[in-house]
Amino acid sequence: MTIMTRSLLGRAGPALFLASAMVLPAAAADRRQSFEVSASVVRGCVVTAEAGGRWGAISLGTVNGLPGTSATGTLLSGGVAGLALSCTPGTRVNVTADAGDHAVAGQRRLQRNGGNEALGYALYADGGTTAWTTQAVTLTFADDVARRMLPVTASATLAQAMPAGTYTDTVRVTLTF
Template sequence: MKALCLCLRESAEGVVHPFLALIVGLMMNCDAGAVTSQSFRVSATVVPGCSVSTGTGGRFGTLDFGTRNGVDNTPVSTSFVADGALSIACTPGVALSMSIDGGQNYSSVRRMTRSGGTEVVGYRLYSSSSLAANSEIGVNQAIPITYTNSNNIALPLFGVALLTGFSLPGTYSDQLTVTLSW
């Protein structure tokens, strides 16, 4: 029995001593209340840019010439009405421009086509409500957009329908793609 106890003691000593050494070592390393601190850097780079968001359907808005008599042959003007969800904002000072394609029926002038037919009514786009010739927007021509409130930018877009007096009744339409660049 004495041999068994001696054997257990030697076995326990081999296990206990390293364990005790670990505990004592940890206690010695725990500096009472020592705090170490270091600093680190926080940074961000802000680049100029713009944010454009639309509602469901992804349309910016409409250019509606209204309802006209088929024998009317006078130019009819209107202005762009933004979709209620359209929001354009840019970092102050960003140079913003827009270009507009020729639409689906372009042939020397943008044209609306009658639904269910091939008849067309021409129209022109302008960047100024004066409708002056020098403000006409050509196909894919970059037009600078000036703004005073960088959080609420409006598209300067006006149109004139070129009624001929011989238009068949129906709804005439076209679809344009506007590209904003900055």
């Protein structure tokens, strides 16, 4: 019995096989590619808020309602004095406060809950002795600083006798950077 076989590669077969084997590693190297990962950091600022989203509160304490009585208080936010500002390092931020809900002719006033009586008061920012009206307080964050405190105080002096009660106002603060 005779079995006949014939190579499909013929005489050129071994040379082609070796040549194709040498090409494969180079082809695998060509399949490796890369991609880039990037991020852009933009300037930004936030104020650390207390529970409920409030930026803090100033209590002028309890005073008698007699003329000439004075009271002062400091903004406390999360147990810390002042507005806690966090900004991208290198940012310059302008902090403004509006005149409040009960202002008359630009004068901030605390209004008695359930009444119309009002008590004038002033805000002071960043250790200043000039009343902080609606003008901006400018803070610059150095390239290695991301958090600063902005001290805010309030003071009031009763110009006349005031009825007992709780007097309140709400002031909105805006950050521009």
